[in-house]
Amino acid sequence: MKLIIKNLTKTYKNGVKALDNLDLEIGIGMFGLLGPNGAGKSSLMRTIATLQSPDSGEIIFGDINVLEDNMSLRKVLGYLPQSFGVYPKMSAEDLLDYFATLKGIANKIERKAIIKEVLEITNLYDVRHKNVAGYSGGMKQRFGIAQLLLNNPKLIIVDEPTAGLDPAERHRFLNVLREVGTNCTVIFSTHIVEDVKELCNEMAILNGGKILKHTTPQNATQEIEGKIWTKIIQKDDLEENIKMYNVLSRNFNPDNTLNIRVYSETKPSEDFTASKPQLDDVYFIALKQDEPLLTS
Numbered sequence: 001m002k003l004i005i006k007n008l009t010k011t012y013k014n015g016v017k018a019l020d021n022l023d024l025e026i027g028i029g030m031f032g033l034l035g036p037n038g039a040g041k042s043s044l045m046r047t048i049a050t051l052q053s054p055d056s057g058e059i060i061f062g063d064i065n066v067l068e069d070n071m072s073l074r075k076v077l078g079y080l081p082q083s084f085g086v087y088p089k090m091s092a093e094d095l096l097d098y099f100a101t102l103k104g105i106a107n108k109i110e111r112k113a114i115i116k117e118v119l120e121i122t123n124l125y126d127v128r129h130k131n132v133a134g135y136s137g138g139m140k141q142r143f144g145i146a147q148l149l150l151n152n153p154k155l156i157i158v159d160e161p162t163a164g165l166d167p168a169e170r171h172r173f174l175n176v177l178r179e180v181g182t183n184c185t186v187i188f189s190t191h192i193v194e195d196v197k198e199l200c201n202e203m204a205i206l207n208g209g210k211i212l213k214h215t216t217p218q219n220a221t222q223e224i225e226g227k228i229w230t231k232i233i234q235k236d237d238l239e240e241n242i243k244m245y246n247v248l249s250r251n252f253n254p255d256n257t258l259n260i261r262v263y264s265e266t267k268p269s270e271d272f273t274a275s276k277p278q279l280d281d282v283y284f285i286a287l288k289q290d291e292p293l294l295t296s
C-alpha cells in the first residue's frame with residue numbers, strides 16, 4: 001500500500017511553519033526520514049498518525065483518505081512516538097495482554113498467540129516475565145515495537161527510536177525493524193545518517209518543513225561519485241578553506257590537524273585526494289544547498 005502526501009502544511013499557534021507544502025510518496029519497505037533537529041520530522045509523523053491536523057493538504061494511504069477518515073487509518077497504524085512515557089510495574093507479557101485487550105482482541109487464545117509472536121519478533125520472549133519499567137532503553141524501544149505490532153499494522157511510524165541507545169542495543173533494535181519492515185510500510189525518522197544507510201531502501205532529507213531530497217541510499221551516493229575530495233589541513237586554516245571551498249564536514253585527527261571533506265565537480269586543487277562518497281556527504285550537500293533559501 002502506498003502512502004501519498006500532497007501539499008501538506010502545518011503551522012503551530014506560535015507561528016512556526018513546521019510543514020511547508022510538503023509532497024511525498026512512500027511505498028512498502030523501510031523509509032528513512034532524515035533531518036536535523038527542528039526539521040519537521042515529528043510534525044510530519046504526528047500528522048500522518050492523525051494526532052494533529054494540518055492547515056491544508058492531503059494524506060492517502062491505500063484507499064484511506066487519512067484526514068477525512070482518521071479511524072480507518074488508526075486501525076492499520078502502529079505508532080511509536082519519540083518518548084513513550086512511563087511504564088507501570090507490570091511484566092511485558094501482562095502489559096501486552098492489557099494493550100491487546102484495549103486494541104479489541106477479545107479472545108484469550110488469540111491474544112496469547114499474537115503476544116507470543118510479537119515477543120519473539122522483538123527478541124523479548126525470554127524476558128517476558130520481567131517488569132517493563134526495569135527494562136534497558138533498548139528493550140523498552142523493542143517493547144514499543146512489540147505493542148504496536150499487536151494489531152498487525154500495515155503502516156508503522158517510529159519517531160527517532162535509536163536516540164540514546166548504545167551501539168549494541170541500537171543494532172538489535174534496527175534488526176527488529178528490518179524484520180518488521182519486509183511486508184508493510186515503515187517510516188522511521190532519525191538524525192543519524194548511519195541508521196538510514198544500514199536499514200532503509202528509500203530515504204528523504206527533510207529541513208524547514210520541506211523535502212530537500214527523495215532518493216535511495218545507493219543512488220544518493222552514486223550521484224556524487226567523483227565529486228568528494230579530502231585534504232588534511234591545520235586547524236588555523238579552516239576559516240580560509242571554508243571561504244575557498246565547499247566544505248561539507250571536518251574531523252579532528254589525533255595530531256590536532258583536520259580532515260576536511262569538500263564537494264566539487266572537479267579536483268579543487270592539487271593537494272586534495274578523491275574520496276568515496278558517504279551518505280553523510282549527501283546529507284550535508286542537501287542541507288548546504290538549502291542554506292541560501294533559509295537565510296534569504
Ligand SMILES: Nc1ncnc2c1ncn2[C@@H]1O[C@H](COP(=O)(O)OP(=O)(O)OP(=O)(O)O)[C@@H](O)[C@H]1O
Nearest residue numbers: 012014016018035036037038039040041042043044
Ligand atoms: N507543539 C508545538 N508548538 C509550537 N511549535 C512546535 C510544536 N512542535 C514542534 N514545533 C516547532 O516546529 C518545528 C518542527 O519541529 P519538529 O518537532 O516537527 O521537528 P523534528 O525534525 O522532529 O525535530 P527533533 O529532531 O528535534 O525532534 C520546530 O521549529 C519546533 O520548535
